Amino acid sequence: MITNEEEYIKSQLADKSPFKVPEGYFEQLTSSVMESLPTEQAPRQGKLRHLRPWLYAAACSAFLIVGITSLYRNKADNNQPQTENMAASNNNDSYFDDAADYAMVDNQDIYAYLLADM
Numbered sequence: 001m002i003t004n005e006e007e008y009i010k011s012q013l014a015d016k017s018p019f020k021v022p023e024g025y026f027e028q029l030t031s032s033v034m035e036s037l038p039t040e041q042a043p044r045q046g047k048l049r050h051l052r053p054w055l056y057a058a059a060c061s062a063f064l065i066v067g068i069t070s071l072y073r074n075k076a077d078n079n080q081p082q083t084e085n086m087a088a089s090n091n092n093d094s095y096f097d098d099a100a101d102y103a104m105v106d107n108q109d110i111y112a113y114l115l116a117d118m
Contacts, residue, residue, distance in 0.1 A: 048055070100110075 100106075
């Protein structure tokens with residue numbers, strides 16, 4: 001059946017092409033393209049080119065500020081009394097207990113899981 005359809009299409013089109021190029025199109029193509037191009041090219045300069053040094057300085061300053069701030073925060077965290085750290089660890093333990101209760105995992109399951117890794 002496909003061969004019949006193909007033969008029908010070939011008989012209808014024969015060697016005709018459904019697409020046609022206007023007469024003299026390719027002969028005039030080069031000249032029409034050249035006419036559409038601008039005659040002078042303006043020098044390309046970025047709008048922010050003169051601001052680049054200031055942008056680099058701002059980026060370096062931001063990097064330094066973030067670095068210094070993180071150093072001071074780490075020092076402040078290390079200087080906290082142990083009672084606050086213990087309270088934080090108790091908070092983490094309660095989170096673990098809540099998660100274990102939600103997953104319905106008891107101590108035996110935890111021990112079995114840990115021993116299975118050995």
